Amino acid sequence: xxxxAIVLTVIGVVAAALLYVVARRFSVDDDPRIEQVExxxxxxxxxxxxxxxxxxxxQACCNASSLEGLSCPGSDRATMDRIAYVxxxxxxxxxxxxxxxxVGCGAKCGARPEVAHYDxxxxxxxxxxxxxxxxxxxxxxxxxxxxxxxCPFNAIAMNAATRLxxxxxxxxxxxxxxxxxxxxxxxxxxxxxxxxxxxYVACSNRSSGQLAMKxxxxxxxACGKCERxxxxxxxxxxRHGDRQLAVAPARIDALKCTGCGKCGEVCxxxxxxxxxx
Numbered sequence: 001x002x003x004x005a006i007v008l009t010v011i012g013v014v015a016a017a018l019l020y021v022v023a024r025r026f027s028v029d030d031d032p033r034i035e036q037v038e039x040x041x042x043x044x045x046x047x048x049x050x051x052x053x054x055x056x057x058x059q060a061c062c063n064a065s066s067l068e069g070l071s072c073p074g075s076d077r078a079t080m081d082r083i084a085y086v087x088x089x090x091x092x093x094x095x096x097x098x099x100x101x102x103v104g105c106g107a108k109c110g111a112r113p114e115v116a117h118y119d120x121x122x123x124x125x126x127x128x129x130x131x132x133x134x135x136x137x138x139x140x141x142x143x144x145x146x147x148x149x150x151c152p153f154n155a156i157a158m159n160a161a162t163r164l165x166x167x168x169x170x171x172x173x174x175x176x177x178x179x180x181x182x183x184x185x186x187x188x189x190x191x192x193x194x195x196x197x198x199x200y201v202a203c204s205n206r207s208s209g210q211l212a213m214k215x216x217x218x219x220x221x222a223c224g225k226c227e228r229x230x231x232x233x234x235x236x237x238x239r240h241g242d243r244q245l246a247v248a249p250a251r252i253d254a255l256k257c258t259g260c261g262k263c264g265e266v267c268x269x270x271x272x273x274x275x276x277x
Contacts, residue, residue: 034058037083041072044152046175048073048099067091073099074153074173077194097191097255099174100277101156101167104186104249105141106202106270108162111218112137128183136215139205141165141186147178169277190254192277197259203249203271213269220249220271226263232256235263 037058045053049072051060061070067084077096084091112135120126124146132138143163148156155171156178158164165178165187179187186204201220205212209221227235227250234256249271252263264272 031059031062033062033086036086037061040075040079040083040086042074042153042173044074044173044175046074046152046173046177048173048175061087065089073175096194098194098277099176099189100169100172100192101174101176101178102188102190102200102254103141103165103167104188104200104202104204105139105164106273107137107140107164107216107218112140112216124181125183132215137205137219138215139184139186139207140203140216142184146181146183147187150177150181152177169275192254194277197274197276198254198257199252199259199261199263199272199274200254201250201252201271202273205249218269218271220267221269222249223268224250225266225268226250226252226272229262229266231260231262232258234258 034055035058038055041054041058043054047053049057049070051057054072057070057072061067061083064070067080067087067089071080077091081091114134115136116134118127118130118134120130122144124142124144127133127142127144133142141164143158145158145165147165148158152175153171153173155168155173156165157168159166174189176189179185179189184204190200192198203212203216203218203220205216205219207215207219209223212219212221222237224237227237234253236251236253250263252272254277259274259276261274264270264274
């Protein structure tokens with residue numbers, strides 16, 4: 001017994017010594033600037049920058065020769081300037097442009113007639129799985145607030161009166177978690193200029209005008225009035241994302257939009273809204 005204990009002790013000491021030597025020999029010292037840069041970031045690990053989290057973004061900044069193409073959507077221009085100063089670089093990132101979430105549904109209570117009553121888990125995914133939900137519109141928001149639950153910045157809240165999510169653009173970073181969670185792709189992420197007024201279409205219905213109006217009186221009917229009225233050519237019809245469709249709601253390029261509001265004035269259903277980034 002004593003001999004076994006001695007042998008095991010010797011083996012343990014030798015193994016520990018070898019591990020220590022190997023760890024010291026092959027250790028890699030972290031760049032101390034990574035901790036400093038990470039401390040300047042929001043720390044939400046939202047992934048809106050294109051990296052897995054704030055530390056990964058900080059490492060990318062420290063390893064880069066330029067900050068061009070690197071931008072934290074949750075940080076302002078001053079923060080990126082400070083990061084550039086710490087790293088001894090110029091801030092060439094496009095901080096004058098930010099990403100925000102757009103809710104493509106603006107139907108107030110009563111605009112979408114209820115045709116059924118949903119009794120089940122309070123989840124947008126669950127409601128979307130059983131058809132169009134409580135209304136005829138299979139494209140609109142179902143109002144269960146999954147997007148609110150996943151937002152790391154508390155930038156989305158459900159309006160109790162309309163049962164629709166509302167985005168606080170002073171908090172939204174455009175990380176995309178809400179858009180990913182939405183089972184009907186009602187929420188989308190778009191680029192906007194900082195602190196500018198822009199218009200967007202609060203409708204995702206891709207039915208023809210007559211069917212869209214039957215399901216929701218606030219639907220975009222693709223009449224084209226907004227496209228013909230826009231003085232800067234920021235509105236297009238017939239596309240949904242990268243797909244060409246015969247019928248699709250109007251889409252507004254927020255970077256081109258000047259926020260003049262003329263499109264909203266001519267919209268016969270009130271589907272176009274204007275807000276400030």
